[in-house]
Amino acid sequence: MNRSLPSEDLKIRLLRAVEATPAPTRAAESKRAAWLLAGALFGSLLVYFTLGGVRLIGRPPSLIVGTVAGTATIAAVAMWIAIARGRAMAGRTSSWLTAVAIAAPLALIAWKIFWSAQYEHGLDRMEGRLGLRCLGVSLTLAVLPLAALLFSRRGTDAVHPARAGMGVGVAVGLVVATLVDTWCPVAYVPHFLLGHVVPLAVLGAAGLWFGRKILAP
Numbered sequence: 001m002n003r004s005l006p007s008e009d010l011k012i013r014l015l016r017a018v019e020a021t022p023a024p025t026r027a028a029e030s031k032r033a034a035w036l037l038a039g040a041l042f043g044s045l046l047v048y049f050t051l052g053g054v055r056l057i058g059r060p061p062s063l064i065v066g067t068v069a070g071t072a073t074i075a076a077v078a079m080w081i082a083i084a085r086g087r088a089m090a091g092r093t094s095s096w097l098t099a100v101a102i103a104a105p106l107a108l109i110a111w112k113i114f115w116s117a118q119y120e121h122g123l124d125r126m127e128g129r130l131g132l133r134c135l136g137v138s139l140t141l142a143v144l145p146l147a148a149l150l151f152s153r154r155g156t157d158a159v160h161p162a163r164a165g166m167g168v169g170v171a172v173g174l175v176v177a178t179l180v181d182t183w184c185p186v187a188y189v190p191h192f193l194l195g196h197v198v199p200l201a202v203l204g205a206a207g208l209w210f211g212r213k214i215l216a217p
């Protein structure tokens with residue numbers, strides 16, 4: 001007799017224990033995900049306001065409003081494509097997710113340059129502002145929301161979990177870019193690429209890797 005195998009009595013008790021444990025309802029799962037995301041957003045906003053929140057630093061309010069409005073619109077579209085399932089139960093197709101990961105950052109660059117160019121010195125270089133601080137701030141603000149979104153959707157994508165994670169990463173990065181736009185006064189293109197666009201690539205890559213681990217059933 002192999003003593004390493006569980007007895008029939010133990011098997012029966014385990015099966016009864018599993019049957020007696022109620023499966024979480026969709027409402028309970030949604031509530032848990034909402035609390036998880038709310039906590040993550042609160043943590044990111046706490047960091048944002050600790051850093052100073054909205055900073056004019058010589059910028060006219062209309063410049064900030066315009067750049068933020070454009071960035072927020074791009075972020076909302078990206079989030080809708082990355083998070084909403086659309087008409088298919090399996091969620092967005094790989095082509096949709098790849099398209100938003102590429103097109104959204106390009107749209108962000110185009111809008112930032114276009115709107116900032118409407119103002120005198122809007123695209124000027126600021127000495128000593130390479131973009132490294134904005135890069136760090138962007139990634140710091142994005143960590144908790146990205147983790148919350150991925151874990152709240154864990155095991156839900158059997159078709160393309162890596163692409164889905166990439167879409168979520170880029171979408172979260174764009175939401176964070178909206179906040180960073182209110183904080184950073186620099187629109188100089190090299191600075192903007194390093195501090196505001198590179199984080200989208202980093203978060204997309206992180207979402208791609210963690211999506212494969214977390215979103216797959």
